[in-house]
Amino acid sequence: MISFRTQFCRGVTLLLLLLVEVANSANAPLRMPHAMVVAQEGIAAQVGAEVMKAGGNAIDGAIATAFALAVTHPAAGNIGGGGFLLYRPAQGEPVLYDFRETAPQASRPDMWLVDGKYDAQRHHNSHLAVGVPGTVAGLYQAWREHGKLPWSRLLAPAIRLASQGFIVSDELSSSLRSGLQRMQNYPAAVAQFSNHGKPYEQGARLVQKDLAVTLELIARQGSDGFYKGRIAQLLVEEIQRGGGVLTLQDLANYRPLARTPLRGTYRGYDVLTVPPPSSAVALIEMLNVCEGYDLRDMGFGTTATLHLMTETMRRAYADRAHYLGDPAFNPSMPIQRLLSKDYAEYLRTTINLKAASVSEVGQFEWPPESPQTTHLSIVDEARNAVALTYTLEAAYGSGIVAPGTGFLLNNEMGDFNAQAGLTNEQGLIGTTPNLAAGGKRMLSSMSPTILSKQGQLFMVTGSPGGRTIINTVLQTILNVVDHNMNAQAAVDAGRLHHQWLPDTVVTEAAAFSKDSLTALSTMGHRLSTRESIGAAQVIVVNQRDGMLEGGADKRDPDSTVSGY
Ligand code: GLY
Numbered sequence: 001m002i003s004f005r006t007q008f009c010r011g012v013t014l015l016l017l018l019l020v021e022v023a024n025s026a027n028a029p030l031r032m033p034h035a036m037v038v039a040q041e042g043i044a045a046q047v048g049a050e051v052m053k054a055g056g057n058a059i060d061g062a063i064a065t066a067f068a069l070a071v072t073h074p075a076a077g078n079i080g081g082g083g084f085l086l087y088r089p090a091q092g093e094p095v096l097y098d099f100r101e102t103a104p105q106a107s108r109p110d111m112w113l114v115d116g117k118y119d120a121q122r123h124h125n126s127h128l129a130v131g132v133p134g135t136v137a138g139l140y141q142a143w144r145e146h147g148k149l150p151w152s153r154l155l156a157p158a159i160r161l162a163s164q165g166f167i168v169s170d171e172l173s174s175s176l177r178s179g180l181q182r183m184q185n186y187p188a189a190v191a192q193f194s195n196h197g198k199p200y201e202q203g204a205r206l207v208q209k210d211l212a213v214t215l216e217l218i219a220r221q222g223s224d225g226f227y228k229g230r231i232a233q234l235l236v237e238e239i240q241r242g243g244g245v246l247t248l249q250d251l252a253n254y255r256p257l258a259r260t261p262l263r264g265t266y267r268g269y270d271v272l273t274v275p276p277p278s279s280a281v282a283l284i285e286m287l288n289v290c291e292g293y294d295l296r297d298m299g300f301g302t303t304a305t306l307h308l309m310t311e312t313m314r315r316a317y318a319d320r321a322h323y324l325g326d327p328a329f330n331p332s333m334p335i336q337r338l339l340s341k342d343y344a345e346y347l348r349t350t351i352n353l354k355a356a357s358v359s360e361v362g363q364f365e366w367p368p369e370s371p372q373t374t375h376l377s378i379v380d381e382a383r384n385a386v387a388l389t390y391t392l393e394a395a396y397g398s399g400i401v402a403p404g405t406g407f408l409l410n411n412e413m414g415d416f417n418a419q420a421g422l423t424n425e426q427g428l429i430g431t432t433p434n435l436a437a438g439g440k441r442m443l444s445s446m447s448p449t450i451l452s453k454q455g456q457l458f459m460v461t462g463s464p465g466g467r468t469i470i471n472t473v474l475q476t477i478l479n480v481v482d483h484n485m486n487a488q489a490a491v492d493a494g495r496l497h498h499q500w501l502p503d504t505v506v507t508e509a510a511a512f513s514k515d516s517l518t519a520l521s522t523m524g525h526r527l528s529t530r531e532s533i534g535a536a537q538v539i540v541v542n543q544r545d546g547m548l549e550g551g552a553d554k555r556d557p558d559s560t561v562s563g564y
Helices: 004-010 013-025 043-055 059-071 118-126 135-146 149-165 172-185 186-194 209-221 229-240 250-254 281-290 303-323 335-339 342-349 429-434 468-480 485-492 514-522
Strands: 030-032 036-039 082-088 094-100 257-259 262-266 267-272 373-379 383-393 449-453 457-463 505-508 529-532 535-543 549-550 559-564
Touching: 004 373, 030 257, 036 043, 036 535, 043 059, 043 149, 043 373, 043 559, 059 082, 059 149, 059 209, 059 262, 059 383, 082 135, 082 267, 094 135, 094 549, 135 149, 172 186, 186 209, 209 229, 209 449, 229 250, 229 559, 250 559, 267 281, 281 303, 281 335, 281 342, 281 468, 303 468, 303 505, 303 514, 303 529, 335 342, 373 457, 373 535, 383 449, 383 457, 429 559, 449 468, 468 485, 468 535, 485 529, 485 535, 485 549, 514 529, 549 559
Parallel strands: 505 529
Antiparallel strands: 030 549, 036 373, 036 559, 082 094, 082 383, 094 257, 262 267, 267 449, 373 383, 449 457, 457 535, 535 549
C-alpha cells in the first residue's frame, strides 16, 4: 500500500517517502498497478485504498473514503451536505448519482428578503441557508446498486477515526482556526472542533464522539438512520430553534436521483460528466469550442492559448448564467444545443483571435460561491472508476452542528440566486432558472468527470473551487490531452479562470510568463491574480502499460495519492 502523505503523517517507511518525494519533485505521477485513490486528505485516501485491497470495488472505496473525509476533512467532507458521484463501470452503463441538497418545501424565491431588501446573512449564514442534506442517501443508493462489501464495513474506518480520533495536520489546524469563526454562534460546533474553545494545534488528537454515534446509527440502519428517528429529530429541532424552515417531512422525502451522465467527446475521447443541476454542461461546451483549435501547436501558457481559453470560458459561463438550473423546474433548458458541435462552431465564429471581446455590461452579480468543496478520484483493479465531488458549500458549511449529532450542516441554499431583480437588473431572463423553490436543487459547479477512449478508461478528474471548478477540470483535461502532460504535471500546471462577469481573467500568481500576460493585457483583457485556483485530484491510465498514474493537488498540502 502506498500513501505518501498519510505515511508521512504516521512516520512510516522513510524509504518509501523518499521515493515518493523524488518522484514528485519532477512532476512525476505516483504509479500503481492495481487500484488508486486520489483525495484531498491522506488518511481518508488510505481508507479507500484499504477497502479495495480487502475486496471492495471503486464504489466501495469511494463510499469509505467519503465517510472518512467527513471525519478527517470537516471543512468539506460531509454527511450534512450533498454532491455528485459519477460511476463508470468497466462493463455496463455509467450512472450519475445526484445527491445535491434540495430546498425545504417552504422555500420561496423571495426568502432572502427582509422588509423587501436582500439580506446576504440570511442567504448564506443562517438556519434558512441549510438545504436538505443528500450525502448519506446518495452514498447509500450507490452502495445498494453497485457496492460489493457490507455497508457497515464501509463505515467502520470512519467510525474508528471519529471515536478514537486522528492527528491534526498543519493544514487542518490552520483550517480549523479560521473555521471556528464561522462556528462561534453554535456551541455544539465549537465544542466539537476546538480544544475547549482554543484551536487545535498540529499534532493534537481530534476525537468526535457524537459523530461516531451518528455514523454507527447509519452503519446499522442505512440512510434511515439519518433521515428518520433521533438524528432527524435533533437536526430539525436545531433548525427550527434558529428560525429555519427545514422539517422532518423534508428529510423523510429526500431522494437522491440516478441520472444518465452528460456525454461529450473531445479529440476522440468520450467524456462523461454531470447533467444539471450541475453546470458541467459548460465543460462540454468549452471542450467543443477548444476542439476547433490546435492547442498542442499553440502551446501551454502562450498568449494565444490563454486568450482562446479566456474567450471560451467567457461564452460558456454566460450560457451557464442564462440557462441553467434544476431540470425538474426548468424543462426547456436548451441543453442539447449547448452541447452540440454546431453550437461550438458558431461560438468560434464569434471569437476574434487577436482581441478580447467584452462581456455584456450590466449590474449582474453572481451570488457568492465558496471554493470549499472536495473531490476524490478512484479506480479499482477491474478499472471501474468513480469521480465524486461533494460539499457543504462554505468551509464548514453553515457552521451549525445540531447538539448531539456531531456533523456540520451545509449552507447550500446560498447557491440559489438571491432574487431575480437583484441578480439581474438588466432584465435578462437567464437567472430565473436558479431561484429558490420548495424541493428544488440549487445550481452547482461540481463537475466530477471521466474520460475513456475506445471503451477503455483513460482519465478521472474533478476539483473543488466553487465557480472555478469547471475551468479547473477543463484545464486538467487540456493539459493531459493537448499538452501531453502526465497526471501530476497536469495538476501542478498554472491555472486561469474567467466567468463572464466580472470581466476579468484571474490567473494564479506566477503561473504564466510575464510576456504572455503583458500580451494578453494588450489584447484588451483585464487581469488579476489569485494565490491558487482549485485542488484537482486526477488519475490517468497510462496507455502504454496500463498503470494508474495519480496527480494529487499540492495547492492543498494534505492531498494524497494512495493505492497499491
Ligand atoms: N457549492 C459549490 C457547488 O455546488 O458548486
